[in-house]
Amino acid sequence: MNWSLVDPGVIRPWLICETGSRWLSAVRRFGPDMLPADLIPKVESATRDEILSGLSLSEPSIVLWEVGRDSLAAVCDSLAQSTAINPRGLQIVACHHLTDRERWCLTPFPLAAMVNHPEDLPRLTPMIHLHFARWTQFID
């Protein structure tokens, strides 16, 4: 898709940091219905470094981090950094295999939601609508 043809004002980046493509497929499937009708999610898979270097303060974006036991510490670090870079970004964590104790490690970070499976994504629709409504209010 040539994104340069689309009005940048309606594009909302939705970055996914994961191993594999489970959440990429899920966001491609449900993402368009989760955003307000006049916005387009630009769904991209990205590494941790790409996400951190690509985030900017002015961009209303959504980042979905997949967290496993091995990557818990690294993702906590990424969450802290991305919050510092873009405090108004929406951060979602996909934490299927984590124990309750490991989930508690994530709570200090400003996470919008934790999801386990792709079918959990549509439940976040009202929250995402609200997020973009608030963000629009902010830039007005």
Place this chain on the structure above:
Amino acid sequence: MVSGTGIRPFARLLDKSQASVWAISPGGKLIYLSSGCSQWLGFDSSLLLDRRSVAGAPISNEKLDLIAAALAAPAALLRRGTASLRITPPALEHQRPEAREVRFIKVGRQDTALVLAIAGDFDDRLPEPELKDAIAIRQQLDSWRRSHAATAINITAGTSKQAVRLRRRMHVAASTRTDVGLFGPPGSGGESILMRIHELSAPGENLIHVDGPLMDSDLLDATLMPARHQLAENRDARVTALVRSLDEMPFEAQQRLAGLLETFTGRLRLLATCGAQLMELNAPVDDGISENLSFTDEQTCGLCSQLIDVISSLTMVNPPLAQRVEDIPLIATALLDARHAAGEGPAERINRSALDALVIYPWPHNNEELEDAIRHSIRNATGSVIACEHLPLAIRSYQPGSILKRAKHPKLSLDDALQRYELRMIQETLESADGNRAEAARRLGISRARLIRRLDDHSSGTRSPKESG
């Protein structure tokens, strides 16, 4: 203590590894304890050597004997060959040792069997995440079946708002004999819901199936002839007509049906599926579904006003499966259970990757397609688990398409896009030509005047993409 030239290096390695390992002789006495045991128990573990360590055997009140007994293998070990146990030995003095997972292995046969025990951190007894998911789905399904034992059919399984509303309406419909209109897209299993409602609300009552789109008024008369005779002959007789696709029935036939319902008021009942558009006649005012509908317009909903009046007694909405994404794992498991119970295949559960594929698929043919997919999968699966490769090709190979193709975007106009593309090309060429407009125009194959005019247009009259963002 075990002796022999070969075992010594092994024992030294065990001591060096700090692992808590011990051995129990065929006679049930502790014959070896590694140095790690001393650290774990908090005293010199050699004090336990030659003490009895047999589960259930009588022991003295001496603390060392109690500790040795705590290290005994479970009785089932002799039968099974291996055993797992979480052991918290009693304290010899003050502090009680921490609990540890222990694995026991029986080495040898019967009377000469030696028992080896290894304590450590093992997670092999924890269920795999995959199994935990399957157990969670199973528990949800069992809970749903317990709560809705009377009205439960697989289509209504789930925890979504739509599923809950559907079940509540179904419960009301099943508890009273009334006319019902069920709105749902083709393939959403409306007929099975109405059948269950009929079984519960009027058991034993005659049921006549009517295929709405195929009817004209004469054929409808012929189809309902037995019911008319029965109702005319016996004043106590009651009949239910289950009409499929009522909104697709010709208007004359609809009016004829409405006339019959009027003639036999209260005795001829209508259960109808309608699929043209989702509507709920007795929905709350703020319900999003009902806001968009005007029931005064017969042409819009495909129903004559008399029939609208009839089914307004109780309407139900059975939404498309794609709107009940969170229910799909539960419904699929319920369907699999039914087929497994009928002996159609050995598969008992669906693995997570297959469930993901089911969740992501858009289900254009709704529940019927899901039922077909499960039937196909259980026949393909050779083991107890349905995996992605057992699903139909259309489902396992489905990839969500281009987002721009699916979404409606009023701002995505061709003129705007072309304008942005033109401006971007001009700017990139200008940058590569170090701002030299004549060179940029030459590279783009246009005149310098045209290039300047385009730049002026964008900077004055037309909003640039950055401005519009």
